[in-house]
Amino acid sequence: MLGGLCFFLSAVEYMIPKPLPFIRIGLANLPLLLALDFLPFPSFFTLLLLKVSGQALITGTLFSYVFIFSLCGTLASGLVMYTLRKGAGKSRISLIGVSAAGALASNGVQLFLAYVFIFGDSVRFMAAPVLGLGIVTGTVLGYFSELFISRSRWYEGNGISGSYITEKTRSVVPEKTNDTLPAKPVRKSEDYRKAREAHFLERFSSRDLAIAGLCMIPALLFNPGTIARVFQCSFFLLLAWYTAKRINPLVTVVVIIGIVFFNLLVPYGEILFSLGPLRITSGALQGGLRRAVTLTGLLMLSRFCIRSDLKLPGLFGEITGEALRIFSVIGINAGKTKRFFSRKNWVQNLDELFIDLEQKIQNGNITPDSNTISYDDVLLDGSVLPDGKIKKPGKGKITFSRLVLVLMVILAWIPLILAFN
Numbered sequence: 001m002l003g004g005l006c007f008f009l010s011a012v013e014y015m016i017p018k019p020l021p022f023i024r025i026g027l028a029n030l031p032l033l034l035a036l037d038f039l040p041f042p043s044f045f046t047l048l049l050l051k052v053s054g055q056a057l058i059t060g061t062l063f064s065y066v067f068i069f070s071l072c073g074t075l076a077s078g079l080v081m082y083t084l085r086k087g088a089g090k091s092r093i094s095l096i097g098v099s100a101a102g103a104l105a106s107n108g109v110q111l112f113l114a115y116v117f118i119f120g121d122s123v124r125f126m127a128a129p130v131l132g133l134g135i136v137t138g139t140v141l142g143y144f145s146e147l148f149i150s151r152s153r154w155y156e157g158n159g160i161s162g163s164y165i166t167e168k169t170r171s172v173v174p175e176k177t178n179d180t181l182p183a184k185p186v187r188k189s190e191d192y193r194k195a196r197e198a199h200f201l202e203r204f205s206s207r208d209l210a211i212a213g214l215c216m217i218p219a220l221l222f223n224p225g226t227i228a229r230v231f232q233c234s235f236f237l238l239l240a241w242y243t244a245k246r247i248n249p250l251v252t253v254v255v256i257i258g259i260v261f262f263n264l265l266v267p268y269g270e271i272l273f274s275l276g277p278l279r280i281t282s283g284a285l286q287g288g289l290r291r292a293v294t295l296t297g298l299l300m301l302s303r304f305c306i307r308s309d310l311k312l313p314g315l316f317g318e319i320t321g322e323a324l325r326i327f328s329v330i331g332i333n334a335g336k337t338k339r340f341f342s343r344k345n346w347v348q349n350l351d352e353l354f355i356d357l358e359q360k361i362q363n364g365n366i367t368p369d370s371n372t373i374s375y376d377d378v379l380l381d382g383s384v385l386p387d388g389k390i391k392k393p394g395k396g397k398i399t400f401s402r403l404v405l406v407l408m409v410i411l412a413w414i415p416l417i418l419a420f421n
Contacts, residue, residue: 001357002031003050003319004326010055011327026103026137028055032078033095033145034155036085046319048078053320054327057310060245060303063213065117065295067302069110077106095149096142103138107131118291122265151347154354197244203401206310212405213305216412220297225419226290232415233297239304239408247303256292263288326357 009027028051035044052071056062061070081102084093107130115123149155220236223229240247269283312320330353 001323001326001354001361002035002047003054003323004330004357005031006047006051007054007058007323007327008330010051011058026099026106026134026141029077029099029102029141030145030148032081032102033099033142034148036082036095036098037090041082044078044082046316048074049316050320050323053312053316054323056302057306057308057320057324058327060240060243060306061299062306062310063217063302064298066299069113072113073106073110076109077102080105094142095145096139099142099145100135100138103134103141104131107134118259118295119262120266122262125262125265148347148350152351152354154351154358193244196242200243201307204405205398205401206307208402208405209305209307210310212409213301215409216301216305217298219409219413219416220294220301223416223419225415226286226293228415228419229290229293229297232412233293233300235412236297236300236304240300243304245303247300252296256296259292259295260285260288263291326361329357329360 006028009030013025013027032044032047032051035047039047052067052074053062055070056067059066061067081098084098084101085095111123111127111130114126115121119126216236220229220232223232237247237252264278264280264284267279267281267284269281269286272280272282272285274280308324311317
């Protein structure tokens with residue numbers, strides 16, 4: 001259940017524009033802070049891994065550098081928060097201090113990775129604002145966590161339902177409510193996107209896509225030519241567009257420009273021209289462009305070949321699947337009522353959401369809507385297919401789809417072959 005909330009908050013945070021894609025505000029750390037006092041370490045560590053894997057599946061970043069940044073940052077943050085809370089105790093350090101320390105640990109690790117893989121020495125120019133932002137967001141999140149704990153009946157029961165569930169507890173999504181959002185007119189472009197998304201889901205299996213993605217990654221990473229990588233990045237961008245996932249071109253361009261700019265701050269190679277005190281050198285420009293298109297290409301490739309219905313192996317995979325189903329419940333419920341995001345009653349709404357989810361889990365009723373749809377009917381953006389079911393492709397369609405994926409892999413490798421020739 002906490003993992004499902006991590007996924008939902010990660011999806012909300014993903015929609016917030018950021019100058020660099022690996023920078024996190026930390027909304028998804030709220031469930032981690034709530035779990036510090038009642039989850040044993042093995043369960044807490046599992047929740048850390050669940051948060052990272054779920055983020056990667058939902059946002060489609062499992063095969064990109066963002067996943068590495070998220071994994072290392074989350075593990076550093078979680079271990080620091082757990083050590084401080086258990087070592088010092090509640091009486092000596094509040095969740096405000098714990099959260100701020102965790103944010104600093106996460107941002108520090110991510111800055112180190114940015115130094116190694118993206119920006120090099122120029123990372124020092126962004127260290128102060130990134131760490132400062134981490135202190136602010138960590139402090140605010142810790143304050144909200146303390147506020148929730150002080151008023152939550154669910155937290156008081158340490159996640160064991162029964163004693164705090166009363167007849168007055170309302171469902172998070174009442175069957176009839178005056179707060180239901182009015183239906184909005186659907187644009188033709190949105191209809192087209194939905195149709196493209198449904199076609200993508202029906203045509204390809206998540207397993208085949210993941211295998212194809214693994215086959216395409218080396219073609220990009222081992223490509224020696226910068227221009228060839230630009231073509232590969234453009235191809236992967238086209239594939240990501242085909243999946244119907246929302247991609248903001250402006251944000252993509254800004255990220256590329258930002259990576260190139262910070263690389264130019266440490267000049268090397270032949271001086272091409274100068275802009276005031278900034279010297280534009282061939283080595284820094286080519287290196288920055290190479291890194292930018294490589295990282296963007298990996299991100300777009302991951303968006304194409306990673307879907308939320310990809311099944312991870314073993315017990316951890318089962319837990320991830322269950323958390324994804326709970327995430328679908330939270331997402332659909334949140335979209336049906338205004339009061340879920342009420343600024344005045346957010347503690348009560350979140351508390352009742354936990355209680356409602358726990359009741360559904362105990363009753364074995366954790367599909368997004370037991371009367372109308374199943375988890376398989378939920379599209380990649382959390383919406384629901386209008387006609388109910390996603391049709392499973394027959395053997396002929398599966399064979400054709402795999403041939404299409406083989407062709408995509410070949411096209412991804414062509415720029416590498418031409419670059420060597």
